[in-house]
Structures are given as structure tokens and as C-alpha cells.
Amino acid sequence: MSAGNPPPLVAGSPAALSVRGLRKAFGPKVAVAGIDLDIPHGCFFGLVGPNGAGKTTTLGMVTGLLRPDAGLVLIDGIEVWRDPVTAKRRIGVLPEDLRLFERLTGAELLTYNGLLRGMPAAVVEARARELLEVLGLGDAAGTLVVDYSHGMRKKIALAAALLHAPRVLFLDEPFEAIDPVSARTIRGLLERYTAGGATVVFSSHVMELVERLCDRVGIMHLGRLIAEGPTDRVRAGRSLEDAFVELIGAGDVGAEELGWLGTWSA
Amino acid sequence: MAGHLVGLKLALLRNGLRRSSWPQQVGLALGALAGLPLAGGGFLLLALVPRAEPRAGLVLVEAVFLLLFLGWGLFPLLSFAGDASLDPSRLALLPLRPGQLVAGLSLAACVGVAPLCTLVALAGAVVGFGTLGPGVVLVVAAVLVQFALCIVGSRALLTALSRQLRSRKARDLVILLVSVTALGFNLALQVGARLAERLERADLEGLRPLARVLGWLPPGLAARALVDAGQGRLLAATVELLGAALAVALLGWWWWRSLDRVLTTAEPAARQRTRQAVGLFPRPLRRLLPADQRGAAAAKELRYLARHPRLRVAWVISGLLGLAVVVFVAVTDGLNHPWMVLASLAMAFLASQNSLNQFGFDGAAYWTNAVAGADPRGDLTGRNLATLLTGMVGTVALATALAAVTGGWLYIPVALCLGIGVLALSLGVADVVSVRFAYPLPDDTSNLWAVQGTGQGCLVGIVQMVAFAVQSLLLLPLLALVVVGLLAWPPALVVVCPVAIVYGALVWRVGLGMGAGWLADHQPELLTALSARRAA
Numbered sequence: 001m002s003a004g005n006p007p008p009l010v011a012g013s014p015a016a017l018s019v020r021g022l023r024k025a026f027g028p029k030v031a032v033a034g035i036d037l038d039i040p041h042g043c044f045f046g047l048v049g050p051n052g053a054g055k056t057t058t059l060g061m062v063t064g065l066l067r068p069d070a071g072l073v074l075i076d077g078i079e080v081w082r083d084p085v086t087a088k089r090r091i092g093v094l095p096e097d098l099r100l101f102e103r104l105t106g107a108e109l110l111t112y113n114g115l116l117r118g119m120p121a122a123v124v125e126a127r128a129r130e131l132l133e134v135l136g137l138g139d140a141a142g143t144l145v146v147d148y149s150h151g152m153r154k155k156i157a158l159a160a161a162l163l164h165a166p167r168v169l170f171l172d173e174p175f176e177a178i179d180p181v182s183a184r185t186i187r188g189l190l191e192r193y194t195a196g197g198a199t200v201v202f203s204s205h206v207m208e209l210v211e212r213l214c215d216r217v218g219i220m221h222l223g224r225l226i227a228e229g230p231t232d233r234v235r236a237g238r239s240l241e242d243a244f245v246e247l248i249g250a251g252d253v254g255a256e257e258l259g260w261l262g263t264w265s266a
Numbered sequence: 267m268a269g270h271l272v273g274l275k276l277a278l279l280r281n282g283l284r285r286s287s288w289p290q291q292v293g294l295a296l297g298a299l300a301g302l303p304l305a306g307g308g309f310l311l312l313a314l315v316p317r318a319e320p321r322a323g324l325v326l327v328e329a330v331f332l333l334l335f336l337g338w339g340l341f342p343l344l345s346f347a348g349d350a351s352l353d354p355s356r357l358a359l360l361p362l363r364p365g366q367l368v369a370g371l372s373l374a375a376c377v378g379v380a381p382l383c384t385l386v387a388l389a390g391a392v393v394g395f396g397t398l399g400p401g402v403v404l405v406v407a408a409v410l411v412q413f414a415l416c417i418v419g420s421r422a423l424l425t426a427l428s429r430q431l432r433s434r435k436a437r438d439l440v441i442l443l444v445s446v447t448a449l450g451f452n453l454a455l456q457v458g459a460r461l462a463e464r465l466e467r468a469d470l471e472g473l474r475p476l477a478r479v480l481g482w483l484p485p486g487l488a489a490r491a492l493v494d495a496g497q498g499r500l501l502a503a504t505v506e507l508l509g510a511a512l513a514v515a516l517l518g519w520w521w522w523r524s525l526d527r528v529l530t531t532a533e534p535a536a537r538q539r540t541r542q543a544v545g546l547f548p549r550p551l552r553r554l555l556p557a558d559q560r561g562a563a564a565a566k567e568l569r570y571l572a573r574h575p576r577l578r579v580a581w582v583i584s585g586l587l588g589l590a591v592v593v594f595v596a597v598t599d600g601l602n603h604p605w606m607v608l609a610s611l612a613m614a615f616l617a618s619q620n621s622l623n624q625f626g627f628d629g630a631a632y633w634t635n636a637v638a639g640a641d642p643r644g645d646l647t648g649r650n651l652a653t654l655l656t657g658m659v660g661t662v663a664l665a666t667a668l669a670a671v672t673g674g675w676l677y678i679p680v681a682l683c684l685g686i687g688v689l690a691l692s693l694g695v696a697d698v699v700s701v702r703f704a705y706p707l708p709d710d711t712s713n714l715w716a717v718q719g720t721g722q723g724c725l726v727g728i729v730q731m732v733a734f735a736v737q738s739l740l741l742l743p744l745l746a747l748v749v750v751g752l753l754a755w756p757p758a759l760v761v762v763c764p765v766a767i768v769y770g771a772l773v774w775r776v777g778l779g780m781g782a783g784w785l786a787d788h789q790p791e792l793l794t795a796l797s798a799r800r801a802a
Binding site: 065086107147 | 566633789793797
């Protein structure tokens with residue numbers, strides 16, 4: 001929990017991800033206002049929060065893509081902002097806005113990613129082919145990414161994040177715009193992946209999904225982690241959605257508000 | 267309704283200004299300032315020439331009107347003159363009839379820098395042809411009809427083509443075609459200017475038949491109405507003006523029909539043409555490029571060069587320029603020397619100029635490299651390798667063509683070595699500039715109407731000028747050696763060859779070290795710079 005004093009960090013910390021005092025402001029707007037977090041290995045961690053809560057900013061800072069104003073991030077005991085190269089070798093990232101190299105084909109994009117990470121060409125090729133097949137992109141391997149649908153882009157970016165078998169996987173809204181069949185495939189894949197000791201951190205708006213998949217959840221609101229822990233403890237007997245709405249203090253629409261919605265326009 | 271759309275346009279302009287940082291605002295202001303001389307020039311041309319040269323008047327006005335009409339038709343097809351308020355599909359969900367939309371969008375289209383400049387230029391015709399008496403009403407009317415022709419014609423064409431333009435392949439093609447057309451047009455203008463010089467004034471009569479043909483096009487009718495009204499032939503002017511107005515009405519009807527179609531019919535799903543996956547490395551280079559990070563970066567650059575519409579434009583233009591050099595050398599008597607083969611070095615220099623913003627086409631997609639913890643040195647080396655390859659292909663091709671013209675075959679190896687030196691040296695400077703002054707280049711996947719990188723031009727121009735100056739300064743010793751060699755004893759150039767390569771490689775190593783060293787600690791900052799102004 002962010003409340004109280006978090007345990008001090010020691011080098012070689014056993015957690016897959018440890019965060020202390022992480023802050024980021026854009027001008028006067030504080031996006032992330034000091035976060036402390038520990039995620040153990042093999043954990044399926046769900047980060048939830050309303051729009052603008054700071055989830056994407058947090059994931060950006062944790063993965064070494066956005067420089068924090070203050071704070072410490074350790075992945076597998078390695079300080080991300082002191083030794084980014086070593087830390088980045090252990091992570092895979094699926095960002096939210098999915099900006100990809102549009103003029104490469106799906107297969108080329110995976111090869112590019114693999115070689116960039118220093119993997120042997122033969123390994124890259126074999127893994128890429130397998131990933132494309134499993135994710136249902138086999139037929140689109142030779143299509144330019146610019147011509148992919150949103151769901152296909154999500155899948156090819158996920159394949160790129162998985163290619164080097166990272167120990168910690170960060171996924172920003174991985175199931176958005178994905179068809180149910182692919183979503184099931186990806187779920188199975190991620191579950192098998194965490195069963196093998198890897199860690200998945202993902203953000204989502206779909207509470208049912210987070211509730212079903214994650215052993216731990218963190219709820220972000222206004223740049224702070226207002227609740228964090230094992231899913232059952234955060235839920236405390238309610239559905240996660242109810243717990244979430246209650247924690248961030250958002251109410252249901254009252255009977256007298258928007259009363260005009262029942263009166264039809266011409 | 268119309269008021270709302272005009273308000274929307276104004277709000278978009280205002281917010282576009284508010285969203286940008288101060289260098290961009292300065293750039294935008296300078297962009298507007300660049301438009302003003304153009305408008306002022308048009309104004310003076312139309313205001314002064316008809317009075318000084320009455321016979322040239324009609325041809326001139328016809329030409330200006332036609333150019334304006336074509337410009338309004340062509341430029342919005344490229345995204346840079348567009349604006350989001352005019353994209354009909356964005357308004358598809360509002361309960362508006364096409365008629366209301368045509369009226370509102372027409373008015374909204376009259377707001378902005380381009381319409382203002384057009385009006386200023388056209389106002390020159392009122393000064394140039396306006397006379398006392400009833401004719402002046404017709405003169406003003408002719409100018410307004412011409413303005414309406416530009417606006418309505420431009421929007422009608424854009425709307426009619428909007429579905430085709432939305433397809434990625436068509437958009438790629440449009441960018442290529444319009445750029446090459448613009449270049450061709452520019453060349454034609456140069457040639458035309460030369461011809462005009464030779465023709466002298468008296469021969470303007472020779473252009474009469476051309477003027478007669480152009481006079482039947484809608485802008486030509488407006489031009490004729492203007493001239494006739496100015497010279498007191500009011501009946502003829504009225505008839506011609508009615509003709510031009512009819513053309514506006516017809517274009518408006520076409521626009522209205524297209525809008526109706528665009529707003530009410532579903533867009534067909536894009537057909538995906540699957541091609542055989544062939545791997546990242548282009549086939550002929552599979553053996554040549556290392557199968558590591560450097561190779562991957564180089565291969566990606568080469569793939570982009572072949573597939574990205576803006577890069578295609580760049581190399582088509584390079585090719586045309588090369589051709590122009592060959593033709594120029596061939597037809598100019600004083601230049602037919604064997605050593606003119608060394609002019610092919612321009613190709614090497616040009617290639618390096620295109621790499622002053624090596625990360626620009628990555629844009630926000632650079633996160634892929636940043637998150638992979640890619641070694642900046644390998645990344646830059648790969649990009650340089652791709653530029654070196656393409657630059658040398660261009661240099662060798664031009665050198666060969668020039669040798670065929672001048673017979674300077676012996677200079678080809680010299681051009682080759684010097685080319686490597688020039689490219690390496692320039693890339694060393696480009697490596698530093700690319701990481702320190704990166705900016706995202708317009709993203710081709712976005713809406714064709716999106717205004718992109720507004721005002722970046724100015725700052726970019728300054729940085730590129732400084733980089734150019736540094737490169738030239740570093741090239742001076744090499745240039746001095748070559749000149750001395752040519753003047754004293756050309757075979758001595760054999761000695762200059764290894765010197766050029768070693769010198770270039772040294773500068774490159776230093777530049778690469780500086781660029782990669784900075785980047786190693788600043789990948790997130792580069793990513794931020796490249797994601798700064800995402801295309802709408």
C-alpha cells in the first residue's frame with residue numbers, strides 16, 4: 001500500500017518491480033504524485049483507474065520511456081534510470097498509443113525488434129513465425145502495418161513485446177479493440193506465461209477482466225495509488241467495480257439528474 | 267449554421283496557435299509573412315502591369331486566374347493547405363443537409379491565410395482594371411466570381427475525391443504526383459521565363475491564340491469579363507461573367523452531390539493485399555548487411571525509402587535534379603570538361619542533407635528503439651549505412667552519366683572516393699544534428715486534412731542552415747585539395763582519394779561518437795521531441 005511507510009529498498013530486491021516515490025508533473029499539472037509499489041515475481045498485476053489517473057504516465061516512467069521528476073524504479077533489482085539498458089533487456093512493453101513503424105510489414109516489424117534487442121536472426125525468425133500464427137496474423141505477415149486494423153496493430157505490438165521472452169511484461173490496455181477469440185488466445189498465453197514465473201503488469205478499464213485475471217490490483221486516482229494489494233483484499237467482498245467506484249468516490253447518476261433524457265427530441 | 271462553421275474554423279485556427287510553443291508560433295507568423303509578399307506581389311502585378319502594358323493585360327490576368335484556380339485545386343490535395351473544419355466526414359453525424367453544409371463550408375473556407383492572400387492578390391485587379399462608372403461593379407463582381415471559383419472548385423474536387431484520397435495507396439500516389447507536378451511546373455516556369463525573355467514584348471502577340479483557348483475555361487471567362495469591364499465593353503463583360511458564375515453554380519452542384527454521397531454511403535472496407543513475407547532485409551543486400559542491430563536499422567531505412575511517399579518524392583526529385591545537371595552540362599558549351607564528373611558529388615551531399623533529421627520518420631514509433639535499449643551507436647551506424655548506400659548509388663549513377671557526356675571516365679573512381687568522404691563527413695555532422703534537433707515529420711497515416719508541423723519550418727530552417735554551414739566549413743580543406751589538384755596536375759587527385767576517405771571517416775567517427783554519446787543518456791528526451799506534436 002502507498003499509505004504508511006513502504007519497506008526500504010535494498011539492492012537486488014526480490015520483487016519483479018519496485019517503485020518508490022515516483023513523481024511526474026507536466027507544467028503545473030501533477031500527473032503522478034508519488035507512488036510506492038512492489039510487485040512480486042510471477043504476479044499478474046492489474047492497474048486500474050479512471051481516465052487521466054496517471055496510469056500511462058506511470059507505465060512510461062517504469063519502462064524507461066519517460067523521465068520521472070523524482071523516484072526510484074527497480075526491475076528485477078536493477079535500477080531502470082541508472083542502468084536502463086540492462087533493465088530494458090528484461091521487459092516487454094505494449095504502449096497505449098501503438099505508434100509503430102507503419103511502413104514495415106508485420107513480419108519485418110518483428111525481425112526489426114528482435115535484431116534491435118540483439119537476438120540471433122534465426123531465433124527471431126522462428127519465434128516471429130510462431131507468434132504470428134498463434135495470434136492469428138499469419139495471413140497478414142506480409143501486409144504493411146499501416147494497413148492493419150486497430151486490433152491487428154495491438155496483436156503485432158504484443159508479439160513484438162513477447163518476442164524476446166521478457167521477465168516482466170507491461171501492457172497498456174491490451175484487450176481494447178481485440179475480438180473475443182483473440183482475447184481468449186491472449187489471455188491463455190499470458191496466464192501460461194505468468195505460470196512460468198514471469199510477471200505481467202497491465203492497465204485496463206475492464207473490471208471483470210482484471211478481477212478474473214489478476215492476483216493483485218492497484219487502483220490509481222489523481223496520480224496516487226489509493227489502494228493496492230491482493231485482488232480479494234482490495235475487493236473486500238464486493239465486486240471490483242463496486243470497490244473501484246467507492247474508492248474513487250464517484251457516485252451513480254441521481255434520479256433527478258439528466259431527467260430530460262427520457263423526453264424525445266423532434 | 268454557416269456562422270457556426272465559420273466559428274469552428276476560427277476556433278481551430280486560434281487553438282492551433284495556442285497549442286504550439288513559441289518557436290512554432292514565431293514560425294507560423296513567419297509563414298504568414300511569407301504569404302503576404304506573395305499576395306502583395308500578385309496585387310502589384312495585377313494592379314500595375316495592365317496599366318503599363320495594356321496588351322499584355324488579358325494574357326496576364328488569364329494566366330494568374332488560371333494559376334490561382336489550379337493552385338486551389340491542387341494544394342488542398344496535399345495535407346499542408348488543409349484544415350479539419352472542411353473534412354466532410356467529420357460532420358457526417360450532425361443532422362445537416364448538404365445544402366446547409368455547402369453554404370456553411372463555403373463561408374468557412376473563406377477564413378484563413380490562403381483565402382486572405384488570394385483576396386489581396388485579386389484586389390490588385392480591381393485597382394488595375396477598375397474605371398470610373400458602372401464598369402467598376404462588373405470588375406469587382408468578376409474578382410468575386412473568380413474567388414468563388416477557387417473556393418468552390420477546390421472543395422468540390424476535394425469532396426469528390428475524399429473517399430479515394432482516404433485510401434492509403436491513393437494518398438501515397440497523390441503526394442508523389444503533386445510534388446513531381448509542382449517540380450515540373452517550376453521547371454516549366456523557368457523555361458517559360460527564358461522563352462519570354464527571348465520573345466521580347468512585341469511577341470506577346472504570339473500568345474494570343476493561347477489566351478483565346480484559355481479564355482473559354484471558367485477562370486478565363488472571369489478574366490475576360492474583368493478586362494472587358496475595365497475597357498468599357500459592359501455587355502460582353504456581363505455575358506462572360508454570367509458564364510463564369512454558371513461554372514461556380516455547376517461546381518457547387520457537383521460539390522453538393524459529392525457531399526450527399528460522402529455523408530450517406532458507407533465507406534467500403536479497405537482491401538488488404540497480402541504479399542509474401544520476404545523478411546526485413548532487401549534481397550540483394552541480404553549478404554551485405556550485418557544481421558544485427560546496425561543491419562536492422564539500415565534495412566528499415568531502406569524499406570522506408572522505397573515505401574514512404576515523402577521519401578519516394580525525395581529520391582524522385584534527386585533523380586530529376588541529377589538529370590537536370592546532366593542536361594545542363596551537355597548543352598552548356600563552357601562546361602563540357604572531363605572533370606565535370608566531379609559534379610556528381612552534389613548527389614552525395616544531397617543525400618546527407620536528407621539525413622539531418624534521421625529520426626524524423628520514426629516519430630513516436632521511436633519508442634520501439636528506446637524500449638529495446640538499443641545501442642545508439644549501432645542505431646546511428648545503421649541509419650548512416652543506409653544513407654551511404656543510397657547516396658553512393660546516386661553519386662555513381664550521376665558520375666557515369668556525366669562521364670558519358672563529357673568523356674571523363676577516369677574521374678569516376680575519384681568521384682567515388684570523394685563521394686564516400688563527403689558523405690561520411692556530412693553524416694558525422696548529421697548524426698549530431700539528428701539527435702539534438704529532432705522533430706517529427708508529418709505522419710502520412712493521418713487525416714489528409716490535418717494541419718501538421720505548423721510553423722516548424724522556421725526553426726528547422728535555421729538548424730539546417732547552421733548544419734549546412736558546418737558541413738561546408740569541414741568540406742573546405744577537401745575542396746581546396748581538389749581544386750589545387752585540378753589546376754596543378756590532375757593525376758595528383760589519386761592522392762586526394764585516400765585523404766578524402768580517411769578525413770571523412772575521422773569526422774564521421776567524431777560526429778557519431780558525439781551523437782551516440784548524447785543519445786545514450788537521452789533516449790527519453792529524443793522520444794519526447796519526436797512525439798511532441800502528434801499529427802491530429
